[in-house]
Amino acid sequence: MTTPQLLMIEDDQRLAQMVVEYLAQSGFAVTHAGDGAGGMAALERQLPDLVILDLMLPDADGLELCRRIRALPGAAGKVPVLMLTAKGDPMDRIIGLELGADDYLPKPFEPRELLARIRAVLRRRGEGGLAGGAEPARGLRFGSLEIDRDARTVTVAGQAAELTSYQFDLLVAMAERAGRVLTRDQIMEAVRGRELEAFDRSIDVHMGRIRAAIEADPKNPKRILTVRGVGYVFAKQQD
CATH class of the missing domain: 1.10.10.10 (Winged helix-like DNA-binding domain superfamily/Winged helix DNA-binding domain)
Incomplete structure (x- = not known):
């Protein structure tokens, strides 16, 4: 089985280290970028299976970065984005979804919930999103x-x-x-x-x-x- 490749764009080094170690124990390979520029550079080198994107970065607005990710050649609709934010305002969540995020998790969060959401997003992507065992039309x-x-x-x-x-x-x-x-x-x-x-x-x-x-x-x-x-x-x- 191929190891899922994740990219985490997060400026909180302590949080990022904890998440990277936790997800590694769960079978994921995680590349970490500490700012928007590093994240975009990593994306241009290789598209991951999923991006974990912090909304508040030192050099970029997470919402704008989400737009840029969606505009990358080959990324539109194919690279899920799970957005993290310290903001709890539902409007931020709605804006993130409108800009193309696939899921949204406010900080602070339990690592187990992040893992569950990552697995759910990747499962939807891999299975085509339909419940039940019937083979769908191609x-x-x-x-x-x-x-x-x-x-x-x-x-x-x-x-x-x-x-x-x-x-x-x-x-x-x-x-x-x-x-x-x-x-x-x-x-x-x-x-x-x-x-x-x-x-x-x-x-x-x-x-x-x-x-x-x-x-x-x-x-x-x-x-x-x-x-x-x-x-x-x-x-x-x-x-």
């Missing part, structure tokens, strides 16, 4: 929308739609259940890993990002519809 197509599960890509009318790893899994989970109204809890269960934190607003944020990527008019969606008071439904009939 590709999904709804009008001009095409989802390639193997390549983990989405195109609309031949144009690539940029989604994070978690957003891709959300889209696949809903597309596999086209026509079925899903509650937020059912959506979180379908992609797994969100049992750690029932944060319904995160689903709404991600749905907004998915709509922006795949809808002709995100404010008047035709593919992912809101069912007021219940959740969402992926429309069977599209363009």
